[in-house]
Amino acid sequence: MHPNQATSQSPLVSNFCNNGVKDPNFCLKVLGSDPRSKAAKNAHDLEGLTIDLGSNMAKTVTNKCSALLRSEKDPNIKAALGSCTGAYGLLNLDFDSIREAVQSGGNIDKQGADARVAVLKCNHDFDDKKLTSPLADDNNNLLNFIQIILANAVNGHD
Numbered sequence: 001m002h003p004n005q006a007t008s009q010s011p012l013v014s015n016f017c018n019n020g021v022k023d024p025n026f027c028l029k030v031l032g033s034d035p036r037s038k039a040a041k042n043a044h045d046l047e048g049l050t051i052d053l054g055s056n057m058a059k060t061v062t063n064k065c066s067a068l069l070r071s072e073k074d075p076n077i078k079a080a081l082g083s084c085t086g087a088y089g090l091l092n093l094d095f096d097s098i099r100e101a102v103q104s105g106g107n108i109d110k111q112g113a114d115a116r117v118a119v120l121k122c123n124h125d126f127d128d129k130k131l132t133s134p135l136a137d138d139n140n141n142l143l144n145f146i147q148i149i150l151a152n153a154v155n156g157h158d
Contacts, residue, residue, distance in 0.1 A: 061142060
């Protein structure tokens with residue numbers, strides 16, 4: 001990340017990304033690289049943008065996992081990827097539920113917890129068999145998105 005990334009952000013983005021977020025640099029980088037963040041009027045707008053970005057990433061990782069599954073020859077890796085594909089299907093539904101709850105002003109703790117479980121299940125399927133996951137970095141990014149969304153929902157903003 002560029003050393004001035006944090007200082008080049010709007011105060012709104014900076015506050016959002018430093019509001020209980022475990023990896024503020026990740027938050028600043030993804031929101032700062034999306035031009036929609038400059039149009040955000042409040043933290044609720046940034047929350048919606050973060051949900052969109054996380055949801056889009058979940059769809060991208062689902063497609064990547066499906067492609068890996070089609071080309072994988074190792075039966076153990078294939079089994080783990082198959083399990084991840086199912087978990088990502090649930091994750092995509094969780095992001096839809098999170099979006100709906102945020103739009104209606106509802107609580108997202110359960111949907112956020114479910115989303116974390118889906119990603120962690122994929123990690124576990126590889127770790128359990130002592131395999132290196134080709135999705136590890138993607139899963140870490142997904143967990144970062146989920147954590148940002150939950151931190152800002154729990155801490156609340158206007």
